[in-house]
Amino acid sequence: MTNRSKLNRSFLGSHLSVNHKPRAHFGEFYSVARSIEQWPARVPRTAFIVDDHPIFREGLTQVINAEKDLRICGTAGTAAEAIKKIRGLKPDLVLVDISLPDRSGLELIKQLRADHPNVKLLVVSMHDEALYANRVLEMGGDGYIMKQEDPAEIVHAMRDVLDGHIYVSEQVLDGRPKMRSSRRQEQPARPLAELSDQELEVLELLGQSLEESEIAEKLNLDLQLVAASVASIQRKLRLKSHNAVVRYAVCWVATGAA
Secondary structure, three states: OOHHHHHHHHHHHHHHHHHOOOOOOHHHHHHHHHHHHOOOOOOOEEEEEEOOOHHHHHHHHHHHHOOOOEEEEEEEOOHHHHHHHHHHHOOOEEEEOOOOOOOOHHHHHHHHHHHOOOOEEEEEEOOOHHHHHHHHHHHOOOEEEEOOOOHHHHHHHHHHHHOOOOEOOHHHHHHHHHHHHHHHOOOOOOHHHHOOHHHHHHHHHHHOOOOHHHHHHHHOOOHHHHHHHHHHHHHHOOOOOHHHHHHHHHHHHHHOOO
8 A cells, every 4th residue: 555545544534533423413424524525636747748659659648547646638749749739738747759750859858858947757768778768867857668668667657757756777777887987998788878869860860761861951960970970880880881880770770679
């Protein structure tokens, strides 16, 4: 039994004990019953979903709206749509996917943190937590959970973040200092961890079958800078050719695994 359940039971018990007094009149009983009936119910905390998959948005909305203390107040399939809607809805929590069609989820988190300092930000993504969790926290996020987790665990993560906690797996939390120090090692355990945020964006867009010119336009970057990022990705991931980078990117986007 949770502490909240105990408090509610204690509160009701203290009032109902009045009703069991041997000499209590009906008027006393009615008065106490009315006071309990009029006790204000806790207003559900609101959440907003940003994900480009309609089926996932709909499914998660149904799961969350089944909870008495949580409610989905809106959804969006792109970062631009989310920014516009969140400004008016002012949710308590925003659930963000890393992969969005118009902008990186990391950049969206950074902007939402700047525009809405008090909103809670939880990433729900298929991408490897060990790769992205620290980046999310550094951008101002409050937690990270994989889409593959049980829906009940996602709800648990939401409550944790709304209550002011940071939600990541124990492995990530315990390994944060090690992940930072691993950058000094010659052979890092996860090559993707060596990529910059911009290089990760480029890699993801390559995995979505975009050409370098299209990536440059989408990210508002110079074409030569995109080409340099691809070359850097190839070097850091120790791949033999540009085509190998593209194949790696396609596989990574499809599976979410390094």
